[in-house]
Amino acid sequence: MGDHLDLLLGVVLMSSPVLGFSPCSSNGLIAVYYFCNLTEVPQVPNTTERLLLSFNYIKSITATSFPFLEQLLLLEIGAQFTPLTIDQEAFRNLPNLRILDLGKTQIDFLHLDAFQGLPRLFELRLFSCGLSDAVLKNGYFRNLESLSRLDLSFNHIHSLALHPSFRELNSLESVDFFLNQIPIVCEPELQPLQGKRLSLLRLASTTLYSRVSVDWERCMNPFRNMVLDTLDVSGNGWTVDIMRNFSNAITGSQIFSLVLTHHIMGPGFGFQNIKDPDQNTFAGLARSSVRRLDLSSGFIFSLSYRLFEALEELKLLSVAQNKINKIADEAFYGLNNLQVLNMSFNLLGELYNSNFYGLPNVAYIDLQKNHIGVIQENTFRSLGKLSTLDLRDNALKTINFISSISTIYLGGNKLVTLPNIPLTANFIQLSENKLENLNNLYFLLQVPHLQILILNQNRLSFCAQPPVPSENLSLEQLYLGENMLQLAWETGSCWDVFKGLSRLQVLYLHNNYLSFLPPGVFSYLIALKTLSLNSNRLTVLSLGDLPPNLEILDVSRNQLLAPDPHVFAPLSVVDITHNKFICECELSTFIKWLNQTNVTIIGSPDDIYCLYPNWLLGTPLYSLSTEDCDEEESLKSLKFSLFILFTVTLTLFLMTVFVVTKFRGSCFLCYKTAERLLLKDQTQTREPDTYRYDAYLCFSSKDFEWVQNALLKHLDTQYSNRNRFNLCFEERDFMPGEDLIANIHTAVWNSRKIICLVSRHFLQDGWCLEAFSCARSRSLADLNSTLIMVVVGSLSQYQLMKHASVRGFVQKQQYLRWPEDLQDVDWFLSKLSRHILKKEKKKEQDTSIPLQTVASIS
Known part of the structure; x- marks a missing residue:
């Protein structure tokens, strides 16, 4: 095709x-x-x-x-x-x-x-x-002594009765009858090809033997005395019985590769009306020297006992894209020469120690795209020559079964961590898993002789414990793209992750949310030639950030504003496309370098463009002129003098602001001390009122310890004689045994102020929200600011607005936030105290007489 x-x-x-x-x-x-x-x-x-x-x-x-x-x-x-x-x-x-x-x-x-x-x-x-049988029967190909390949596919040929002149085609190697309608082929029809060796005889999708009843005693062996490197009989709808009869009929014919894809052998999943192949299905091929058998794209559900026993010379077996869910004991018995086994795209869920018995020389097993979640520990350890194992896109959560295999594909599984087991692989692929701890990377870098490690599309983001850096002298390629290294590096950990990788040549770190590069993180990579940092958030690159012998660098799709050209000068190839260049005079040096450099710049010139200012948005850097920037050089001395004067003035101002801002807590304490000294003669007595409590403190019981340390110890009179407020809160002042709603109502109406400490726990506590509603009702009834709302913690406006009672308050009144900086706490407590002491205007007594009363008097 x-x-x-x-x-x-x-x-x-x-x-x-x-x-x-x-x-x-x-x-x-x-x-x-x-x-x-x-x-x-x-x-x-x-x-x-x-x-x-x-x-x-x-x-x-x-x-x-x-x-x-x-x-x-x-x-x-x-x-x-x-x-x-x-x-x-x-x-x-x-x-x-x-x-x-x-x-x-x-x-x-x-x-x-x-x-x-x-x-x-x-x-x-x-x-x-549109050719018919006549093209084969009437000798159209006479005297074509050099003809090697003949393609007759997609025609209207119904019979393979070959003209005797086919005997003369001594160079003929490949004949293709794909997608004709040839219901049967018997020995007399192909007799002119006897004694020949064909590299390919393609009879796929011809309905061969599937729609007619074949008398094999009369039809005999259609491939007698022929040697076929590849016989393709795919897509003919062969069942187990047809395959068994066919293999028995061609006994002794040399067919090195038999392609039987898109068959209908096997019941599939959930059906029993069609048989799976058994020990007799391929028995007739015992003397055919079959070395490659392709049974992919079918409905085989179970590999039965000694299914392939007759195929002693088989080296490659594919049963991919079937419905295989079971492997019987000794299913592969007799395949002593098998080297490649493809069982991908099936329905396997578990693998057991006995599944691959009888495969002493298998070197490659493909099990990708199954549903494998459990593999017994010794499943592969008896396969002494197994060098490549492909388990991609399964459901594995551990790799305890891995032994001394040199090439391991484990991408697309559910691995969260890696066990501490000895590995000897030189190629490990673990992309698209759920690895988060960078300790797993440190562990893999300890694997001896490892040359290529692929960890793309994981979640590497932290180091649980300070690991020991590796001394891996064999690793050449490391792929860490689409992880979250930024989260680890911004905590100051894992900066030595590349230490000891003295032979690493290729490193991919794309899509790691990197906003900076730790100092010296690449200094150990003395052999690194290719580095990919694309699709990160880097805003600047310095001379010391890159490895010493780097040749190829990809920093495309970052946020470089005005890069230093000296960083790129030692490189051979660089990709700087799709960055966020600010096209002002600070970029003039880079623009000049861009137009003169010998470094190979990857990508279209249109992809290196301005992002700012807006009037240059999308303009390629190559088209910009720097002449106007050169005129500004003459003004530098004047600007410098003005800068010095401005800097001195600004420094003095900022120092003043800094002292007040940085030490505002101490300044506030000094202010309060001075206030007490100056006003020490004034009486500190307070006017009596009709309220039992100065304030009712409403908060979640889960926040009690914090409230006690932050508020009660500094405000409540029972905690210290220096405090001035008689506070009410549930843990101390509510009447035990009395209904909680009644207690809340009493506290609200017997307190001058109600202070609601709204935290995450508060919003999740129904009683707290009930108390808030009651306090708001009183505030509305008194037409004053009785309710004081204090937001504690990092609650957003959206989280507050989700609760109806809180939303009504937030939309109409202001609230306080507990300070994040400890030095602001004293100031905040003072402000809160003023709110508690603030006298509200009393409502004027209603002296009007209801209309109903007036009517009765009259």
């Missing part, structure tokens, strides 16, 4: 202006006439080697259609838009033609001697030409 793409590929390539071809023309060696509305073969130079005439309206080819083209090797004349007639010796003027392509053309008439005069023809493409 790959050769059938030549026409489409030719259209794309030949129409490309890059190759220098204009349509419907020749350059002396190649003549391209696609879609030129030709009705006959054009005149071309006699030096032409390739003549491409597809997609035209040529109706006939005769012996005089072509001039004498001695050097022509390839002729494409397929895909004509009209039916084609090919006359006697139509190609006789092309004595050295090697490839003749007539595919995708409806051939209305084909003379029996149409292909005569082509002694060197190597490949003949007749796919999808």
Whole structure:
């Protein structure tokens, strides 16, 4: 099928202006006439080697259609838009033609001697030409002594009764009958091919043996005395019985590769009406020297006992894309020479120690895209020559079963951590897992002889304990893209993760949210040549940030504003596209370097553009001029003097602001001390009122310890004689045994102020919210600011607005926030005290007489 793409590929390539071809023309060696509305073969130079005439309206080819083209090797004349007639010796003027392509053309008439005069023809493409059995029966291919490949796919051939002239085709190696309708092939029909060796005989999707009842005693062995490197009988709907009868019929025929994909053997998942293959299914192939068997894309549910016992020479077995859920004991018994086993895309859930018994020489096992969640510890340890194990896209949570395997694919599983087991691999792929702890990376870097480590698309973000850096002298490539190294590095940990990797040559750190590079993090990587930092958040790169011998750097899609060109000067290749360049005079040095450097800049010039100012948004840096920036140099001295004067003035101002801001807590204490000294003669007595408590403190019981330390010890009189407020709170002042709502109501109406300490626990406590509603009701009734709301912790406006009672207060009144800085606490307590002491205007007594009363008096 790959050769059938030549026409489409030719259209794309030949129409490309890059190759220098204009349509419907020749350059002396190649003549391209696609879609030129030709009705006959054009005149071309006699030096032409390739003549491409597809997609035209040529109706006939005769012996005089072509001039004498001695050097022509390839002729494409397929895909004509009209039916084609090919006359006697139509190609006789092309004595050295090697490839003749007539595919995708409806051939209305084909003379029996149409292909005569082509002694060197190597490949003949007749796919999808509407040909019938006659093309095989009537000797159309006589005297084609060099013919090696014959493509007759997509035609209307119903019988393979070959003309005796096929015996003369001693160079014939490949015959393709794909997608014809050939219900049966028996020994007499293919007798002209006996004694030959074919690299490919393709009988796929021909309904072979699946829609007729075959008398194998009369049909006999269709491949007798033939050697087939590859026999493709895929897509014919073969059941277990058809396969068993076929294998018994061809006993003794040498078939090194048997392709039987898209079969219907096996019941699939949840059905029992079709049998799985058993020990007898392939028994007839015992003497056929089958070395490759492809049973993929079927419905096999269970691999039964000694299923492949007869295939002693088998080296490659594929049962991929079936429905395999069970592997019987000794299912692979007898496959002593098997080297590659492909069981991907099945329904395996567990693997047991006995599953792969009988595979002493297997080197590669592909188990990707199953549902494997559990593997017994010794499942693979008896496979002494197993070097590659592919377990991608399963559901594994541990790797205790891994032994001395050199290449391990474990991507797309559910690994959260790695056990401390000895590994000897030189290639480990662990991408798309759930590894978070960077200690797992430190552990993997200790694996001896490890050369390539892939950890992309994990969650590496922290170090649980300070690990010991590795001394790995073998690792050459490390892929850590799409993790979260920023979270680890911003805590100051894991900065030595690359220490000891003296032979590392390739490092990928893309998509790690990096906003900075730890000092010296790459200084150990003396052999590093390629570094990818793309799609991060880097705003600056300094000279010491990069490895000493780096050659290729990718910092595209970062946030570099005005990079230093000296950083990139030692490199050979750099990608700086899609950064956020600020196109002001500070960037002029970089722009000059960009236009003069010998460093290879990857990407289109249009991808290196300004982001700011807005009037230059999207403008390529290459198109900017720096002349205006040079004029500013003369003003630098004046600007510097003004800068010094301004700096001194600003420094004095900022020092004052700094002292007040930085030590505002101490300043406030000094202010209060002075206030007490100056006003010591004034009485500190307070006017009596009718309230029992100064304030009711409403908070969640889960916050009691914090409230006690932060508020009660500094405000409540019972905690200290220096305090001035008589506070009410649930743990001390509520009447035990009394209804909680009644207690809340009493506290609210017997306190001058109600202070609600709104925290996360407060919002989750229904009683607290009930108390808040009661306090708000009183505040509304008194028409004053009785309710004081203090937000504690990092609660957002959105979180507050989710609660109806709180939302009503927040929308109409101001609230306080507990300070995050400890030095602001004294100031806040003083402010809160003033709120508690603040006298509210009393409501004027209503002296009006209700209308109802007036009526009764009258």
